[in-house]
Amino acid sequence: MRLSNVSFAYRRRAPAVLRDVDADLAPGDVIEVVGANGAGKSTLLRLLAGITRPTHGTVTDRPRVVGFAPDRFPVDQPFTVTQYLTHISRIRGNPAWRPWATRLGLDDLLDVRLAELSKGSAHKVGLVQALMPDPGLLILDEPFAGLDADTRAQLPAIITAARTRGAIVILSDHQGGLDDLPSVRHWSLHGGHLKESAPSATSEPSGPPTKVVHVTVPATEVDAFLTRMRQAGYEAQEAEEGQP
């Protein structure tokens, strides 16, 4: 799959959100896209998925089957989880979705209406509909956001399995959910331009072993706490709501 001189603007005279993006993607690639809010990550993912057309440039050799999980699953639909996923499965050619629902911990929520799901559970439904057809191009917009610890732990293995069968996996992530995955390509978006840094060659950290520590602090002290930790040389970031 190849992006050639891809640019995108939402309106004819509006400034371009993406400018002259060139990239090659090979089967088995796992790509993490990072960038500030509004940098164009979701726009890039939609261009890759074929949902949005580039204003300039071309996207060629896209895999036949695309799975797309949005950052916010649309729950305002008059279906239960089972009804929704059954409909999507029919559209997709009847691939099995229940194993994915089981793996992501949705079994107890199958008869719940979409509108009654928590944010994390709705996100899982979005993941199941994207994963069920074993897509050749799997696009995940903030896949770790709002997920419980068990499901977060499942995602790297799911991504590894997709990569192993030759799928291209692209995700935007603010959570550091792929830190343990080897050979991840890193794209960063800044000012509409895409830059690629060297992929992580191995899951083994280059420095001394590290551990993740969760600390609970009063909401009013979060910024000061993070600043102190960073000044002390630690990587520190605020956890999303619902995340441990």
Add this chain to the structure above:
Amino acid sequence: MTAMPPTAPMTPTTSMTALSALMALTAFRIAAYIRSHRIYQALLPIFALLAISYATRAPAGQEAPALTDSAVLVIPFLAWSARSLLDTEPDTQRILSATSVGTRSREVLSGLLAAFAVNLLFAAITLFWGLFLGLTAFPTASVLWAGVALHVLAALTGTTLGALTSRAILPSPAISIMALVLGFLAMLVLSRTALYWLTVPLTAWMKAAGTGTLVTQVPWLGALSLAWLFAGLTLYTWLRRTRP
């Protein structure tokens, strides 16, 4: 500006045909329309319209004007129905539907098919109400077929007007409603003039029925109507290229 590139289709998995994927998505959208109960927002006003229009049975010899009037008057309600059906699906779900069904053009087509199918049902209710509850005498075969043709055209007109005023095209609800009502009125007014050929000639349908020439004029008026409806649907499809 570079030419828009051909992009590889996001076709459904396995051996499923594009047609069955299209039908499955169409069924999904109709199911959402029914389960959300939005269908009643169009159906109940249509019943009210028919009850008023046929409060007294049309006298013998007035079958063609009576059936034609109801076919014209039901169009704004059919447009409302089409708009409502297309707007039932959240914007993000429309994106997921496009990736699920394989291409955006199939997603657009499935929406139109779903809206047209529901409108055909409503047009059939309108026709049968007129035939069995609104006329003193059953029409001749030629008038009956002309009436059937006009009701099918009414379903298509409503679908087109509703699609062009749906949220994907006109995000503002206020502008959308005004466009729907004014669009219908513009068709009525313009088709009263000598420039009736510049729109779907609704008033010309009624004039022909009133002068007893409906049967002979239906081929010309039908062809003219179809030409404008084809143009309207083409415009909708073209606009949706940049409005996923």
